[in-house]
Amino acid sequence: MDLTAHALDLTLTTPFRISRSVQTLAHNVLTRIDGDGVEGIGEAAPSSYNGERRESVFMALSDFGEHIDLDLDLIEDIVNAMDRRLHANAAAKASVDMALYDLLGKRLGAPVYQLLGLNPDRAPLTSFTIGIDEPAVMARKAKEAAKTYKVLKIKIGTERDLETVRAIREATDVTLRVDANAAWTPKQAIRRIRELEPYDIEFVEQPLPPTDLEGIRFVREHVALPIIVDESCVTESDIPGLVGAVDGINIKLMKCGGIHHALRMIHTARAHHLKVMLGCMIESSLAITAAAHISPLVDYADLDGHLLISDDPWEGVAVEEGRLVLPERAGLGVRPRDHDARRQAVASAASSSRHPRRAPRQEVEEEE
Numbered sequence: 241m242d243l244t245a246h247a248l249d250l251t252l253t254t255p256f257r258i259s260r261s262v263q264t265l266a267h268n269v270l271t272r273i274d275g276d277g278v279e280g281i282g283e284a285a286p287s288s289y290n291g292e293r294r295e296s297v298f299m300a301l302s303d304f305g306e307h308i309d310l311d312l313d314l315i316e317d318i319v320n321a322m323d324r325r326l327h328a329n330a331a332a333k334a335s336v337d338m339a340l341y342d343l344l345g346k347r348l349g350a351p352v353y354q355l356l357g358l359n360p361d362r363a364p365l366t367s368f369t370i371g372i373d374e375p376a377v378m379a380r381k382a383k384e385a386a387k388t389y390k391v392l393k394i395k396i397g398t399e400r401d402l403e404t405v406r407a408i409r410e411a412t413d414v415t416l417r418v419d420a421n422a423a424w425t426p427k428q429a430i431r432r433i434r435e436l437e438p439y440d441i442e443f444v445e446q447p448l449p450p451t452d453l454e455g456i457r458f459v460r461e462h463v464a465l466p467i468i469v470d471e472s473c474v475t476e477s478d479i480p481g482l483v484g485a486v487d488g489i490n491i492k493l494m495k496c497g498g499i500h501h502a503l504r505m506i507h508t509a510r511a512h513h514l515k516v517m518l519g520c521m522i523e524s525s526l527a528i529t530a531a532a533h534i535s536p537l538v539d540y541a542d543l544d545g546h547l548l549i550s551d552d553p554w555e556g557v558a559v560e561e562g563r564l565v566l567p568e569r570a571g572l573g574v575r576p577r578d579h580d581a582r583r584q585a586v587a588s589a590a591s592s593s594r595h596p597r598r599a600p601r602q603e604v605e606e607e608e
């Protein structure tokens with residue numbers, strides 16, 4: 241497979257704190273696959289929590305490129321071959337998977353959602369995430385974000401959760417979801433969730449450590465709010481074991497290995513009458529747009545990774561008053577952010593110069 245991998249560094253607008261960590265940079269990877277002159281692009285957002293680093297992504301991608309040589313249209317076969325060859329490396333696999341969907345869409349002249357037969361008008365609202373900070377700071381950020389987003393996801397899991405949620409609820413009346421990122425014991429979870437119930441919360445995400453499914457079941461039986469799991473649900477094989485213990489799952493391309501696996505997870509979850517949320521890591525518009533193409537299939541979207549960074553190099557899915565608006569261009573429909581500006585600059589430079597230079601035009605064409 242003609243595959244190259246490149247460093248893609250992203251900078252968080254403000255440090256992003258959750259119950260177990262704080263992040264200021266994302267060391268992601270851009271994957272390019274060349275299919276007879278048509279290029280597919282994908283992104284890996286490796287997470288040390290899931291056992292990946294940029295170096296491990298580079299190693300996995302180099303291995304795929306060398307050993308997997310199948311027809312690039314045969315995504316099912318390639319995904320299965322990747323799974324047989326490597327058991328982890330989900331973010332690396334996701335970058336290959338989305339590059340293949342991009343390539344296929346470009347070859348067929350159709351956006352990915354159309355290849356999948358999905359209705360773009362069914363793409364849900366995305367939540368916007370407020371990281372952990374002083375309650376007053378979180379309330380101020382929530383009030384500001386609520387001017388644009390109708391759903392906010394509040395990171396909790398500290399001693400000040402009640403104070404935080406109360407302050408945010410006083411600041412805004414938009415839909416609120418909370419995510420404890422595995423911070424609690426079962427008894428703490430029951431007490432804290434009950435304390436939050438009067439503040440009109442839509443659901444609670446990952447109250448307990450991922451493997452404590454009996455604890456999660458116990459908590460769910462003793463609180464009124466729905467329980468969605470994220471860290472407890474990585475791939476489709478986790479889903480049957482969650483039935484009866486949770487109300488829904490949070491699927492991420494970087495956990496499961498890409499669009500193809502995410503589709504399997506969505507259908508598996510539906511077969512078990514579970515709610516489905518589509519989430520993300522800190523990602524540019526490239527990986528976020530890949531997830532957005534399958535968002536018409538899910539109940540809840542939390543696709544805001546690209547909204548939390550200051551140097552997104554791409555434009556793809558738009559977010560209009562919180563609603564995900566899918567690009568109509570072929571493939572993923574992602575292109576460099578300054579695409580139009582550069583094109584205009586080159587056109588005006590060419591028209592104003594008596595000796596138009598060839599080089600800038602080629603540069604733009606290469607990036608299309």
Ligand SMILES: [Mg+2]
Nearest residue numbers: 419445446470
């Ligand atoms: Mg989560």
